[in-house]
Amino acid sequence: MKVRVDRTSAVPLYRQIVDQIRGAITSGQFEPEDRLPTTRALAGELGVNRLTINRAYEDLMGEGLIRGHVGRGTFIADRSTDGGAAAAVDGPQAESLAWEHLIARTPARALDGVSAGSGQAGARPGMISFASLFPDPGLFPVEPFRRAMDHVLRHEGGRLLGYGPPAGHPPLRAWIAQSLRARDIEADPQHIIITNGSQQGIDLVARALLDPGDHVLVENPTYTGAVQVFQSYGAELIGIPMQQEGTSLPQLEEAIARRRPKLIYVMPNFQNPTSLTMSLASRRSMLRLAQQRQIPILEDDFGGDLRFEGPELPSLRAMDRSGHVIYLSTFAKKLLPGIRIGWLAAPPAIVDRLTGLKKIADFSTSLVLQAALYEFCRRGDMDRHLVQVIAAYRERRDAMLAALKRFMPPDVTWGRPQGGLVIWLSLPPRLDEEEVARVAAERGVLVGRGDLFHITPGARRHFRLTYAQASPREIQRGIKILGEVIRAGAVRRSTDQAVAHDERLPLI
Numbered sequence: 001m002k003v004r005v006d007r008t009s010a011v012p013l014y015r016q017i018v019d020q021i022r023g024a025i026t027s028g029q030f031e032p033e034d035r036l037p038t039t040r041a042l043a044g045e046l047g048v049n050r051l052t053i054n055r056a057y058e059d060l061m062g063e064g065l066i067r068g069h070v071g072r073g074t075f076i077a078d079r080s081t082d083g084g085a086a087a088a089v090d091g092p093q094a095e096s097l098a099w100e101h102l103i104a105r106t107p108a109r110a111l112d113g114v115s116a117g118s119g120q121a122g123a124r125p126g127m128i129s130f131a132s133l134f135p136d137p138g139l140f141p142v143e144p145f146r147r148a149m150d151h152v153l154r155h156e157g158g159r160l161l162g163y164g165p166p167a168g169h170p171p172l173r174a175w176i177a178q179s180l181r182a183r184d185i186e187a188d189p190q191h192i193i194i195t196n197g198s199q200q201g202i203d204l205v206a207r208a209l210l211d212p213g214d215h216v217l218v219e220n221p222t223y224t225g226a227v228q229v230f231q232s233y234g235a236e237l238i239g240i241p242m243q244q245e246g247t248s249l250p251q252l253e254e255a256i257a258r259r260r261p262k263l264i265y266v267m268p269n270f271q272n273p274t275s276l277t278m279s280l281a282s283r284r285s286m287l288r289l290a291q292q293r294q295i296p297i298l299e300d301d302f303g304g305d306l307r308f309e310g311p312e313l314p315s316l317r318a319m320d321r322s323g324h325v326i327y328l329s330t331f332a333k334k335l336l337p338g339i340r341i342g343w344l345a346a347p348p349a350i351v352d353r354l355t356g357l358k359k360i361a362d363f364s365t366s367l368v369l370q371a372a373l374y375e376f377c378r379r380g381d382m383d384r385h386l387v388q389v390i391a392a393y394r395e396r397r398d399a400m401l402a403a404l405k406r407f408m409p410p411d412v413t414w415g416r417p418q419g420g421l422v423i424w425l426s427l428p429p430r431l432d433e434e435e436v437a438r439v440a441a442e443r444g445v446l447v448g449r450g451d452l453f454h455i456t457p458g459a460r461r462h463f464r465l466t467y468a469q470a471s472p473r474e475i476q477r478g479i480k481i482l483g484e485v486i487r488a489g490a491v492r493r494s495t496d497q498a499v500a501h502d503e504r505l506p507l508i
């Protein structure tokens with residue numbers, strides 16, 4: 001047999017060799033005890049390192065397909081005499097499955113560079129993190145939530161520990177509809193679908209609407225968790241640059257005319273990652289455009305309740321009278337991310353489709369958690385908690401704004417968020433965000449690199465700084481360090497491997 005290697009393939013060379021020799025053995029091209037070339041000879045023939053051949057032969061030996069005899073060489077194993085054939089099927093030496101050849105192509109692309117970890121990449125104990133949008137566990141209302149949970153278990157335990165309706169627990173849907181009405185959003189409880197976090201809401205909408213090759217129009221930069229969902233369904237993204245008022249209208253019009261997107265995804269309040277709020281005029285024109293061109297909008301209001309100042313502007317959904325806007329929100333940021341409860345307020349025409357997809361995905365969101373959350377809201381604990389977290393996050397925002405003013409050089413700029421959990425910082429062109437982030441991490445401060453939120457390579461000179469987790473004192477200390485790193489120029493490359501050069505920071 002002739003072994004070949006393809007250096008352009010993503011499959012490692014040793015694996016290519018293993019696959020070909022295994023294929024030749026199992027298809028009967030070899031007889032037992034046939035001799036394989038020496039590692040040196042095969043390495044020479046293929047022009048690869050001898051270690052590569054060693055590794056391939058070791059794997060094949062591990063699978064029981066070949067044997068090595070010291071001093072004599074490497075031979076095809078006789079699997080008929082020693083139970084080897086059976087061992088290859090059932091035993092501890094069963095052939096390992098080459099999963100890398102089986103992975104479906106479309107979602108794989110969305111997962112490039114994403115770790116399956118907790119989203120705290122690069123974190124070491126004692127570091128100050130301005131990188132992730134995880135709310136502070138120290139602010140979680142554990143006791144009131146436990147009381148609500150005890151109450152529902154005591155009174156309705158048996159029923160609540162069964163499966164729930166796919167669209168969600170009716171009392172919770174009614175409570176959400178009522179709280180939306182207080183914000184001028186007309187929504188019938190029947191049109192609210194409870195999801196497993198708002199992340200699942202994005203996924204359901206994408207599943208309902210997108211075919212591979214469809215275009216989705218997003219703000220640029222945007223929330224990477226949504227980008228990954230859209231890409232996992234094979235969608236192509238069109239990014240519209242963020243401006244002070246929201247997205248650029250002429251560019252939006254041009255992109256819609258040219259690419260006919262299937263969906264528009266926006267965050268009008270405290271956009272992640274820029275924290276910008278879309279002006280009323282921009283909201284109106286975006287909605288008008290979507291209506292004229294018959295394009296649905298997914299409005300992600302993940303943190304609209306966390307407002308510190310300024311008037312609340314009407315949501316796109318509140319202004320929509322023609323069923324173009326799917327509104328999405330979550331209890332994750334304002335309450336508890338761990339209960340994984342978000343919701344969609346959908347136009348009637350798409351409710352059944354979304355509910356069907358929710359059922360296919362996971363039958364329903366945990367009924368007992370929805371019931372505990374409803375009880376928590378019914379008792380007024382949600383409203384009380386909101387007052388507390390808004391005060392705590394406002395204090396942290398103010399601490400960060402004050403520290404930035406004090407410690408940043410004059411050519412660094414940032415926005416003042418009216419709510420939410422992040423500040424978007426812009427560096428002067430002389431600095432590279434990756435280098436600044438790396439040196440800051442060496443000094444114990446994690447920041448979210450702006451380029452990770454851009455869907456097209458842009459100017460690498462932004463940071464998303466979240467004040468969700470650090471205390472005001474830590475914020476001051478961390479911003480002081482970041483200021484020192486920026487003032488020092490941060491162009492030095494370090495040999496410190498504690499934080500890898502290409503470490504990707506959190507995606508939420």
Ligand SMILES: Cc1ncc(COP(=O)(O)O)c(C=O)c1O
Nearest residue numbers: 197198199223272302330332508
């Ligand atoms: C803009 C935005 N939308 C949706 C989500 C998903 O949140 P969850 O699934 O926890 O509700 C996040 C999480 O950070 C987010 O930032």
